Amino acid sequence: MEHYLEFKSITKTFPGVRALDKVSFTVKSSSIHGLVGENGAGKSTLLHTLSGALIPNEGKIIINGKAMKFSSTKDALDAGIAVIYQELNLVPEMTVAENLMIGNFPNHSGLVDHKKLRKQAEKQIKRLMEEFNPDTKVKNLSIAQKQMIEIGKALMQDAQIIAFDEPTSSLSDREIKHLFTIIEQLKAEGRAIIYVSHRMEEIFKICDTCTVFRDGKHIETFTDMEKVSHDLLVKKMVGRELNDVYGYESRPAGEVIFSVKNLQGPGVNKPISLKLKAGEVIGIFGLVGAGRTELFKLIYGLEELEKGEIEVQGEKLAIKNPHYSIKNKICLLPEDRKEEGIIGIRSVSENINVSSRRHTLKFNFFLDKDAERKIADKFINELAIKTPSREQLTGNLSGGNQQKVILSRWLSEDIDIFLMDEPTRGIDVGAKYEIYKIMYQLAASGKGIIFISSDLPEVMGVADRIIVMRTGEIVGSLSREAATEEKILSMALPVN
Amino acid sequence: MNNSATTQSKIKYLYNNYSIIFIFVIMFILLSIFVPYFFTWRNMLGLALSVVTIGIIANTMMFALGSGDFDLSVSSTVAFSGITAAVVINATGSVILGIVSGILAGGFVGLINGYSIAKLGLNALITTLATQMIFRGMAFILSNGRAVGISKAGFFKLGNSMIFGIPTPIWILIISFIIFGILLNNTVFGKNTLAIGGNTKAAELAGINVNITKIIIFTAQGFMAGFAGVILASRMTSGQPNAAQGLELDVISACVLGGVSLNGGIATISGVIVGVLIMGMISNALNLLNVATFYQYVVRGAVLLIAIYLDILKQRNQ
Structure with missing residues (x-):
């Protein structure tokens, strides 16, 4: 194995933040190199410098002994680098074949050679061990299939360096297995693979070497994964010992503050009833498509109820929209933070105050900007939101910090019932721990929390009570003590 | 350390958000020096009067664009409400009634826009393009295709009187800003x-x-366009069915010049004011220099292109 790719003292600064601080390490060909670190540790920024999307302030990227200078993503592509991001860059209205060949359609003086296009695409699809028709429009594919097309695109360019940014975050187990087979195959072909993931078990499963980042700095590169333990890796990432990832704290539960009875609506097929007590944390587990998000949407007033009742503090509500739900002390932390949670081009302060500013108005009409600044600063401090200032655009923060901004939005409101949809998805270990802590504190102060998670250990580690959903209905409810992985899974899996 | 960092970011913030104001000031100084009669009280008033219609509507266009939508119907609304005011005044003999019905006519157009876009989920661009055509047509129908002369001289005060030596429409514009x-x-x-x-x-x-x-934004937009239409009718002493053609693009240009994002989410009033003034300043200076109208279109288009390019440069810097 040779040193194929070398990062040499890469530094990248943004206003107020040193995102990468003299990062140096090497990646070998025919190997899978894991990158781990908390959100904001610099992994994504590093990938951006590799893909040419960002130009480092200092330092060099050396490929095969040659120092490269990328001033655009095209330069990086030409140098044989492909970065496959979480957000896929495909044209949804075009076919699989067209997407695969975008940028270099086979043609005769400008006229596309459809036959050849189809043939080459078919070859590539076979190589990826997929079974879809090259004429299918990409918008009709699953996320996993779209990802395969991204890989296919990289292979079309014969990329020697392929970087994956959290590729498994929205894949099922079966799809992940398939992805790993492909990645192993790419490695066997002599390519250098960079693999970014928050999931430790994946890093141990497929990576040959692993580099840890923290606060924009290169902490350590482990070349022998056999000698690294899970705990050591996490310790390096967060810079302290983490004994229990979930840090569960038990607390007494109070009266029932929220209940739904026989709820039914789009995506919720059978009537659903549940009760939430003050101080209780309920975890909802289920596979993708089990109707969990749909249930939240019904409760929050984003979809119209077909049947059923919702009660807060014993009072029946006629929920019609989120505005009404918030007034009645229900809030939602959406699953897709970027699309549905934050307003990326507005400041942290505005994102925090967007709802609660109604409480601080002067003469019931004019904003009290002083009060808003104070509220923003208070929560930036209390939740330790990493941002250069309250005026920073929220889109520039890392995922964990964006989630804290959304949490602040509701903490500054008068909310009793927190609906959290995948509250820690795509968030690193350290920030996850902080979010759990906030959840426990909220519960301890008498609030009720219902959260959805696809991460089974998380559901078992955080919830007081676990509700299992399958194909639009509740199929079981277990206390924390009674829950085992087998029990939960056997309920969640579809019955054939 | 921390303090200097925040001052630095503050300066950067100022630059990023107010660069158009610096450009405006520099333009203003240059025009004052090089264009004869530009920097005279008379010309300043003329300049301000020339941007009253665009300026009043730019206020609400700022909200429409800021919310991520467009409103192309404002030009027809101006004509429609001017005609309505003229017809009502002639029919009833009441100036107040005429003004109110003109403004309400504008609000009505806005309400239709807002309702269609927000409640029916229609595309804003297409909806307002449609209402633009509809109400241009209504203006022609109401007026039989001819200018409607107004018989009540009291109505002309709205557009042609002075308060403290400054024309009333300019006061209205300032107050609306x-x-x-x-x-x-x-x-x-x-x-x-x-x-x-x-x-x-x-x-x-x-x-x-x-x-x-959204309904409030579009309705407000309609009211302001209606108000601008009534003022325009007063200044012209008649309702003109083909008044203000192409005005919507001038208004949007002024907003974009002022840094309002066409994608929504970003807008400042200072930017819009400066954008409106720059649009007016360019026409004004070209008029003073006796440049033919045909060339003025070219210059204004070019200025708009440059403004958008500067905006993109700024965003890349961030």
């Missing part, structure tokens, strides 16, 4: 508008009533 500036910066409505433009889905989930906000 102040009101809408406060609405944008200091009220929930203004902040919600920008939140909707920044991310509609997130705004909805954060409890903002997106539909109602």
